[in-house]
Amino acid sequence: MPRTAAALIIGNEILTGKIQEANLAYLGQELFKLGIVLERAVVCRDDVDVIAEDLNGLRADHDFVFTSGGVGPTHDDLTMPSIAKAFGVALVRAPEIETLIRGYHKDRVTDDHLRMADIPEGSKLFANEDVPWPTVAIENVFIFPGVPEIFRLKFPILRPHLADGRSFFSRAVYTNCDEGEIAALLGEAAQGNPELFIGSYPRFRGQDYRLKVTVDGEDEADVDAALDAIIAGLPADKIVRVD
Numbered sequence: 004m005p006r007t008a009a010a011l012i013i014g015n016e017i018l019t020g021k022i023q024e025a026n027l028a029y030l031g032q033e034l035f036k037l038g039i040v041l042e043r044a045v046v047c048r049d050d051v052d053v054i055a056e057d058l059n060g061l062r063a064d065h066d067f068v069f070t071s072g073g074v075g076p077t078h079d080d081l082t083m084p085s086i087a088k089a090f091g092v093a094l095v096r097a098p099e100i101e102t103l104i105r106g107y108h109k110d111r112v113t114d115d116h117l118r119m120a121d122i123p124e125g126s127k128l129f130a131n132e133d134v135p136w137p138t139v140a141i142e143n144v145f146i147f148p149g150v151p152e153i154f155r156l157k158f159p160i161l162r163p164h165l166a167d168g169r170s171f172f173s174r175a176v177y178t179n180c181d182e183g184e185i186a187a188l189l190g191e192a193a194q195g196n197p198e199l200f201i202g203s204y205p206r207f208r209g210q211d212y213r214l215k216v217t218v219d220g221e222d223e224a225d226v227d228a229a230l231d232a233i234i235a236g237l238p239a240d241k242i243v244r245v246d
Contacts, residue, residue: 005038005039005040005169005171005221006038006039006040006066006067006167006169007039007040007041007042007064007065007066007067008034008039008040008041008042008065008066008067008068008069009041009042009043009044009045009061009062009064009065009067009068009069010026010027010030010041010043010044010045010068010069010070010071011044011045011047011054011057011058011061011068011069011070011071012024012026012027012044012045012046012047012070012071012072012149013046013047013049013054013070013071013072013073013081013082013085013149014046014048014049014072014073014079014149015048015049015079017046017072017149018046018048022149024046024071025151026071026147026149026151026154027044027071029151029154029155029158030069030071030154030158033158033162034165035171035173035219036170036171037162037165037166037167037169037170038167038169038170038171038221039066039067039165040200042065043061043064043065045057045061049073049079049080049081050081051081051084051085051088052088054073054081054082054085054086054089055085055086055088055089056089058070058085058086058089058144059089062089062142062143062144065143066143067143067144067145067165068143068144068145069144069145069147070082070086070144070145070146070147071147071148071149071154072147072148072149073085073149074119074146074147074148074149075119075148076113076115076116076118076119077115082146083121083122083123083139083146084121086123086141086144086146087123087124090123090125090141090142092123092124092125092141093123093124094121094122094123094124095121095122095123095124096117096120096121096122097120097121097122097126097128097137097139098120099128099130099137100119100120100122100128100136100137101117101120103135103136104116104117104119104120105117122139123139123141125141126139126140126141127139127140127141128140129160129161129164130160131160134156134157134160136153136157138157138160138161145161169221170221171219171220171221172219172220172221172222172223172226173217173218173219173226174217174218174226174227174230174245174246175215175216175217175218175230175245175246176215176216176230176233176234176237176242176244176245176246177211177212177214177215177216177242177243177244177245177246178212178213178214178215178216178237178241178242178243179212179213179214179241179243180213180214180237180238180241181205181213181214182203182205182214185203185214185216185236185237188233188236188237189201189203189216189233192218192229192232192233195229195232196218196220196225196229198220198221198222198225199218199219199220199225199226199229200217200218200219200220201216201217201218201219201229201233202216202217202219203215203216203217204216204217211243212243212244216233218230218233230245
């Protein structure tokens with residue numbers, strides 16, 4: 004069975020639409036490359052009890068949890084204390100992060116800046132020479148900022164720690180069918196291949212196809228066989244291309 008992950012997106016600004024969430028698609032794509040299924044995403048408000056409760060539920064049910072948001076210096080940045088509460092540990096100051104903060108802000112540093120160096124006791128720090136600002140992790144929970152540019156800068160550091168040699172294979176057929184036309188065919192394929200992920204994605208304009216059908220799985224031969232069976236059941240004149 005593939006390993007599983009969940010995302011916890013934290014912030015009132017996401018729920019009110021002030022900021023558009025932009026990390027989930029990237030996270031799903033990167034985890035897919037590592038053979039990890041992103042099974043669930045939860046968006047919650049800036050509230051210590053809510054964050055802690057949601058996190059505890061997600062980390063109990065998944066191999067990994069990735070949080071996004073709430074790690075800045077302001078009053079509503081509550082991710083670190085919330086995670087500490089979820090794990091029943093104290094917040095402690097990380098000397099490595101404090102040094103980075105003082106070096107960056109120099110004589111402009113404030114107590115609020117330094118609050119960003121407070122992490123749940125027992126956490127690990129992941130960094131390298133190219134990205135010295137560390138990603139904080141505790142057990143199976145990895146804590147990321149919500150800023151997409153920083154999220155994407157930090158994630159590659161974790162790839163070696165998350166990789167276990169497994170990956171997913173993905174194939175696709177592009178057609179001019181509509182979903183109702185081939186729903187029975189896809190249902191039969193899904194029922195006969197419960198270990199695979201079979202999806203259909205319609206497009207209505209701006210493409211040379213109407214429906215993309217994908218087959219994903221850990222075994223390349225199984226993926227190929229399932230896609231071949233689907234292709235065999237499609238009207239030949241409606242197949243645009245196969246990837």
